[in-house]
Amino acid sequence: MDAHVAALARAAGLDKALAEFPDDVEAAAAQALHNAHVIRIPTAPAAEPWPPMRPGVGLGDTL
């Protein structure tokens, strides 16, 4: 396994998964890299994420 992947997995607290299911951890790392690459991230700094922030909307006294 790539040492960088193993280090990231340990940093995420996945020592047990790394020991018991190394193939799954390795496949997950590859999948994450693939997913992030298919998205055309906006280059315009003003492009905001969803959902938009809305003033006056919250749980209020239901919490």
Add this chain to the structure above:
Amino acid sequence: MTAPHWLAAAEIAHAYAARTLSPVELLTALLARIESLDPTLHAFVRLDADAAMQAARVAESEIAAGRGRGPLHGIPVGVKDIIDVAGLPTTCHSRILLDNVAAADAAVIARLRQAGAIIIGKLSTHEFALGGPSFDLPFPPARNPWNPAHHPGGSSSGSGAGVCAGLFPLALGSDTGGSVRNPASACGIVGLKPTYGLVSRRGVFPLSYTLDHVGPLARTVAEAALLLDGIAGHDPADPGSTPAPARQFGRLLDRGVRGLRIGFIRHFHERDMPAHPEVAAALEDAARALQAEGAEIRTVTLPSLTEFAGINRVILCSEAWSIHAPWLRARPGDYGQLTRRRLLPGAFMTAGDYVGAQRRRTQVIAAVENCLRDVDVLLCASSMDPASRLDDAEETARTYSRQARTPFNVTGHPAVAMMAGLSRGGLPVSLQLAGRYHDDATVLRVAAAYERATAWHEKKPPIG
């Protein structure tokens, strides 16, 4: 005369009113059918026969006393096992939550009880509404009534299989990447993902907060609208809930499609993910059928399916990781392998990946909104292939992601999947219709017109 298990909800209500059928008689017939068919179909992870019979007796006495509660009174409803029913375990089909007994009803269950519906039991799902059909979980996977060797779709697998097989007329499912519409497509029934925020998710085990929806599965469009009436409504305890518009989502079902503009997203199934020829042919047939009913069909273009799917996966994996990280660290072996492999990518995604996906999400939403200024409803594929064989893990893995449902989880627009034909192998093929925010009624209107024009909903699986 129609057998009780094939009666539509409205027909059941009429029969109750006419005293030709009672809730206890219907439930008794359904329980016998479940006993006969569910050992093969595995729609249930937990049948709650005693409580259901008690609810049927209450409904029967109320209806007899003239205290009817409306069109869902005495109608049995199955519930995906990620939705809390007080006193029953919400297992999410997982070893992780085998002993997770719900203390209270989910908001949708409370609404259904208020309407007099009968909660018949908890239904099979892919583990945590994510994994896939698996044989390494505490319960077997559900099977397709059209051919039990095949997948019934998922993740709301039991909801689709049970409605399709006549085990119950209505069911609840959840939809984060298409999990109501996939079983509807595979089983040849109707599944609606409502507008995001229209149906409360309180008491539903989350998979991905900004993508999760709860929706109805039924054998007809009218029944899906009826169940949506029963579960929709603002819930201040659900942060994603929006103030709901007027109910009666079936109010437009008889209006037809004359004068409506329908945008046909051909590139989803022609270029982005080329569909099985029988699916592609069914979609062209559907466009022709809607045109013959008076709709104007226009070809429209949206961002690619690949990108919608990528956005969905990054957001889903990131949000799901924040939920599952403690269990993935401590109990990775208690997940099925498919689920573990689908959750672990979240550990390798960065905050930048997540926010980037949400920023691009805003743009693709704008693209769909822009398109819906020129057309009233969108038509496109749901699944690109008929359902795979359950014992063919490779084919299931190949076909599972070949679908066009995730765009409307990313955008939150209402979308319905329904039967559009039968393959030469005897399995349903499907289509999908989507519409403007909070215009679920128009989506259902077009679906109802298609249903009347083609009558695919009258086809029944070969199980008696």
